[in-house]
Amino acid sequence: MGASHSFLSDLSQFATPVSGDREAKGREYDYVIAGGGTAGCVLASRLSEDPNVTVLLIEAGGSHEKELFTRLPLGWPQAVKTHLDWQFQSVPQSRSANRQFAVPRGKVLGGTSSINALIYQRCSPEDFEEWVRLGAAGWGYEDILPYFDKSEGFVPNPKYPGMKPEYHGTSGPWKTGVPDEESPVQKALVEACEELGVKAIGDFNSPEGNLGASTFTSTADGKGSRSSVANSYLTPSVRNRPNLTIAIHTVIEKILFSDASGTPQAVGLQVSKSQDAPKFRVMARKEVLVCAGAVGTPHLLLVSGLGPKEQLDKLGVKVVKDISQVGEKYYDHVAGGAVTARAKPGWTYDYLSNPLSGLFALAKWYLTGKGPMTAMAAPGAAFIRTDDKNIRFDSKLGGELPVRDLAAGPKGPDIEVLWFPLITGDLSGPPPRGLNGITIGAMAIKPETGGTVTLKTGSIYDKPLVDPNVYESENDWRVVALGMRFILRLVRTERMKGILDLKPHATDQSNIFWPGDADPDQITDDEIKSYIRNNSLPIFHPTSSARMGATQETGVVDPSLKVFGVKGLRVVDASVFPSQVSGHPAAVVVAVAEKAADLIKAETDI
């Protein structure tokens, strides 16, 4: 049985040393969950509701509890590139000046939900109809909607009457709402979008979908702190369950298989503290559930011998099952680079980069749970369609770049324009001090280009090769370019005139305010393309690298999330999305995990 209200990090307390005796069994649990991230915490919590089953959750990172930057809403950028982040990097991107993109992933209980930007979004209902079309039977919008509701504990804020409780779940564990602290430019940017023909909507999460401009719902707890999946699903009472064991600071090295029945069966995991430390084993009576995320999951499957035979053979990894699609179709959202527009003083949060002001705001947050530190770094966005005749994407220099419609359906967007009420810089280091501005990015929300996660070596300790393969599709960069031109019009609307301080038309491309200062009717497509090539930034939403499909030729897992051709093994996390979603994916990951828990329980009940 399990052990704990605290987290275990001494392997001998929950696992069995691997001895010379290959037949010796490890410590046994009904379910062993590989990865204590967004999906893993949901599964651990839901499966252990049944006191008759034992559950072991294993996480490589530590506890979220004492980590300031997992709690402070405006503080998440400080968690990136620290011990809370796996700090993956992409391979050089040939269509983006051979730049290597940061690929941050949470390495802490709660996983990436503990370090993300707190945006709660159900994406487009049409995304899930697309999933069904791609072979994920039973995953349409009406199928997944009850699980969005089940997970969410929405608290309405009277300042946002359009964000209605009927569009949300109100009694689930994951607290959501909108913080009282509102960025001074948020409302103005929504109104500026209206001036450009974009509809203002009250809530991105209604069944009508997310087309329009609005304020984001936040995963804030109503007391000024983040509600991560760890603190909402692994509450003290859940952690007190005698049938749930939670292990931290433990690396899952590989999945263990038995082939006694002729078909490989996942029977447990090999775990350790580090590459050179002693190895331990834990066994799963019923199932191994892999929840290691869109990079970690394909990595773990591949080093365990599940993947394309040719790749595994080359690296000397013993093939357990040849599954061609492991690590394929890795989709991320990539923005065309930060567009920074100079703002008049008093409108932005840039003053917080002054150490004294930052400390004062931090003290206020600590003592009262209020103030600018409770704000969302990205409080709102516009989700638009390039074929919307009410919106101008052309320029006086020439026509409009032709693009194909890759949206999930007629009510789905193909561009997201996301804004930050401060200068973010390129996210590679601290933003410049002493300037005031807003930062806006445009991304192809349904990218056509898919990338890969492949092995560098056969060891879990060597980071995999992550290749988002950006802009392989000409369409993707064109969509982003149209979004960039929309941004340049947005900052020049009447509404933004009293707030921003732009030049008539700048040409100095080395200035941080370029292309923000460029006139949308004078900047050329080539200049925009060059900016995109040199400044594109990933938005950190990788999905689909172990996707659901109807067959082994089109997926890694079937619609019940079981790995094709293997017994006792499911994948539950962002890697199972059949396609990228039209928005920010964390809420979808949680809903997927909630539905997975019910699928697993239903089979156990039979």
Ligand SMILES: Cc1cc2nc3c(=O)[nH]c(=O)nc-3n(C[C@H](O)[C@H](O)[C@H](O)COP(=O)(O)OP(=O)(O)OC[C@H]3O[C@@H](n4cnc5c(N)ncnc54)[C@H](O)[C@@H]3O)c2cc1C
């Ligand atoms: C900086 C940033 C900002 C973001 N902002 C938003 C946002 O505002 N809204 C939104 O919707 N989405 C956002 N996202 C994306 C979103 O948070 C993720 O898509 C989602 O949380 C992924 O959930 P997951 O369960 O698939 O993976 P994760 O939550 O990453 O969980 C995987 C877990 O497995 C563990 N693990 C992996 N390999 C091993 C191993 N070998 N051994 C042991 N443990 C292992 C990891 O440590 C991790 O805890 C953001 C992402 C980032 C990086």
